[in-house]
Amino acid sequence: MRRSQLRLLLLAVVIPLLASAFLVGAPSLFAQGETSAGVYKGWPVGADGRSFDSTLYLNADGSVLLVDDVLDGTAPDVRTGFWAPAAAGVVMTLTNDATGPLAQPLAVNLSATAEGTLFTAPGDTTLGERGRRFTPFAQIVAERNALPFSTDLAVATIASGGPAGTYKAVLPGGAGWQDVTLTLFPDFRATLERDALDGRAPSLSYGAWQDVAGQPAVTITEIDGNAYTTPVVLTLAPENGVLRMLTSTDNRAAELVGVPFYRLEGLANAVVVTGIETGAPAPTVVDPGMVTAPGAPLTETTLATDVVAAPVITEFITATVPAQPAPAVVAVDYQPAFEAVPCPVDVQVDGVVTCGFLTVPENRTRAGSRSIRVFAVTMASLEEALPDPVLVLAGAPGESPLQVQRWFATAPIRETRNVIVVHPRGAGLSEPALTCPELADGADQQALAQSLANCYNRLVQEGVDPSGYAVDQMVADIADLLSVLEIEQVNLVGNDFGAMVARLVADRYPERVRTLVLESPRPVDANAALEAARNQYDALRKVFADCAADEECAAAYPDLEPRLIRLVEWYNVNPSPESIGFGDGDAILAQTILRLVDGGGEVPALVTALYEGDFGTACRIAPVAGGCLLPAGELPLGPASGYTLTVPLIANDAAPLTETMTVTDSVTVTDVGTAIDTPTVSEQSPQSWRDYFENPDDPQGAEAAMLDRLQEQLGIATRAELIAFLDDLTV
Structure with missing residues (x-):
């Protein structure tokens, strides 16, 4: 069970016990003299320096629930007890935690401001932290776009450790408002938790995230244990320690667009004044302009209010992805180095070949990061070389660049230029190589997922920092390699994932790139693992739409998409006989997608033929090796017939089909010829x-x-x- 699920299970058990005493609806602001019952939020800093999320429930029946959560997937610290009004605030006594009665009850005095905010007295360490402050949730709702926030500390935290961390937001939900927590884990898992703070267990969405040119892209794949058929992709933009939700690919998350997500450390370290003692120096705070004017000088402001300056963030903004993303922040002082080494046999080709390793930090954004080695091979020009070599970035992470190198070894470009092929960090001959021998061929999805988890756990235990293998780091590798090899400009060639890296190299280091060639370029914000399957269906739908827009095609091949869905379902229950060879619905779908390679022109006819059970036409369009033989018994029916086959169809030794037959009911074939008529689909000569x-x-x-x-x-x-x-x- 996931640690996040364990945490939710604990909340689901403890909180409902007190749910009957909760106030109905969102709490109102509390002035002194009115009841303090309600829900409060706080973001303290613990004795260990870690920020955490705190929720205090002062229930109308006098019971207390205090939930302190470090938001790292572990179970929160839950304490219960009772409370009572006091002259200047409230007194609460904590008597139990999740394991049972406390050894010694904790009495906590909380003073109240005019707005109803509760806080411990200076120096009061009863709760074990450096003082506590609880703000009515309704006040947080009212100030959700301008919460007290330490911009400089939040920015510094992200600069030193990257976007991974915890972010807080407030959203409307149901009859009230929701406390929302977005957690981007260092291992690229992501969770989005929505809590109505009404006694019910929170709603929890799971997914993954990636750092795309400094902008986190979150892909949500399931909610409350139920997988999404189509994942939801969220794109966020950093805004001085705040992540602003830019886009959502689905209406299920449309309400998140434009919402500020505050970095937890910035909330926990905000300068907040609950009272000014006579003669005490006024606090120094960061000018709010820092939020909207990055790089502006800091100013000092003297305040004597309950809450000092908070960032002013508008309700909605129009944000755009920067055309030239800024390079990753470098928190490590290092000097890249290149060491020539003998070339392995695998990279030997005709002509002069030199090999070597670029030594760089595994993660340039983290102090103390270990060094890794990026392999590069240079194939010398077959003639006198021009000064600007070709630098090749191969396909997807984990894919070996050896095949690409062999192709360039005999390419005409090598006659006049050196060709450099880089093995991306973690792949090919680079060290470490993030291979997964745990993966089993032919494993089912559950076994595959477990083997991937085993691989990941092993790599982490071996000291691998997964966040060091992001695109930003690969882009910096290329810049470092050119520097140590003293190459001023290159002709940059990228394929697939390598094209994305090449594009970012050109964006960030334009002076280094003479020409740029992108083959099968992948968008910077693409998640190929999630989009590959969807792209196939999008291509099919494009073919279907083109056919529907053509009068003749639409008349001959109507309702292609619903027919395809129906025939896949039908053949999964009633597979085509082995003698015909199309298999079940999933196999037929794969065969249909394969026809897209030829442009998709035959897809409408193939879908219609299989829907109608016209295997003669289907076999002429997509012949099956060793198949396309008509059974010697009952003729197979297609989904258009409305029948479901209940008897097995005849075996593989049947004679071949001589003609296409129209089937309206069960037909028994008694006279079968010897050869299938296989005219070409078009009048053009066959192409090979x-x-x-x-x-x-x-x-x-x-x-x-x-x-x-x-x-x-x-x-x-x-x-x-x-x-x-x-x-x-x-x-």
Whole structure:
């Protein structure tokens, strides 16, 4: 069970015990002389220097519930007792914690301001911290866009440790308001907790986050244990220690857009004055202009009010992603170094090849970060080299750059320029390589998730800092490499994920980039793992929309999307017979998506044929190796018939189909010929991959490298199997 779930379980058990005594609705502001019953919030600093979240319930029946939570996934500290009004505030006595009665009850005197804020007397350490202050939640609601906040400390905290941390916000929800907590864990998990503070357990959303050019992007995948069919992606922008929600991809989180999320350390260390003693010096505070004018000089302001200057943050803002993201803040003094090493056999190609390691901190934003080594290989120009080499950034994290290097080894560009191929930190021959031998082939989703967790835990135990493998660090690696190799400018080439890194290198170090080539570029804020499957369906929907917009296509192939959904469901219950070979609905869906590689022009006809059970047409469009044989018994029906098959269809040794038949009821085939009629779908001559190769039976150079790369990406074991697969794709 997750630690966050344990914390919620504890809250779900303890808080409802007192729920019957809670005030109904949002509490109002309390002036002196009125009842102090209600819900209060505070953000103290503990004796260990850590900030935490504190919620105080003073119930109408005189009972007390105090919940102190460090918001790190562990169970909160829960204490209960009773309270009573006093002349200048309230007195509460804490008698129990989550384990039972306290060894000694704690009596706490809380004074009250005119607004109803409760605070301990200076020097009172009864609760074990450096004084406590509890603000009525209704007051926090009223001041939610201008809460007392230490901007400079929050900014410094983020600068030294990155965006990972805890952020607080207030949102409308249900009949009242919600206390909202966003936690970005250092291991890139993310939680979003909404608490109505009415005695019910909070609602908790889970997901992951990534640092995209200094802007956290949070992907929410489940809420209260229920997985979202479509994840919700939230984009936030830093604003002087506050994260402002910029966008949401789903209406389920639309209310978050424009809301300020305050860094917890900034709330806990805000300068707040509850009273000014005669003759005491006035406090020095940060000018509120720091929130809207980064870099402005600090000023000193003398105040004699209950709450000193708080950042002024407007209700809604129009924020944009900066065109040139600022480089990651460097908190570590270091000197990058490059060490030449003998080249491994795997990187040997024709001509002169040199190899080496760039030594840099694992995480430039954290003091004391260990050093890691980034591998780079330089293939010397085959002729006299021009001064600006080609620097290649290969695909996704974890993908070996070796195939890319082999392709560039014989590319024409190498005739006049050196080619540098960088193995991204954590991948290829860089050290450490974040490999996961725990992953099991063919494992189910639960086993796969567990093996990934095992891999992650092992890497962390070995000392790996996961936040050191963010895009910002990879971008800085390229700048450091060019510096130590004394290269003024490069022609930068990026593929897939490498294209995203290349783009950011060009944004941040434009003087270093002569030309920029992006192949299959991925948007900076993309999450490929979550978007890949969705992109396939988006492509199908585009084909369906194009067909619907064409009068002839729409008439011949109507209702394509609902028909596809229906046929997948139907064939999952009634798989096509083995002699035909299309398999179940999931296999048919995969076959349909595969046709998108050829442009998708045949998809409407294929979907319609399979929906109607017209396997003759389906086989002509997407022939199945070893399949497309009509069973010698009952003819298979498609989902259009409305039937559900209840008897097994005939086996694999059936004779092949001679014609396409229209099925209205069960039809028994008694006379079957010997060969399927397989005319081409179009009037054009068949096209094959062989038409584009000089020597397809014995490819050399770039052609061989292309087949090697294709074989690796498709996961095909041998070259012979790849050739057979490609030959089957002839159209």
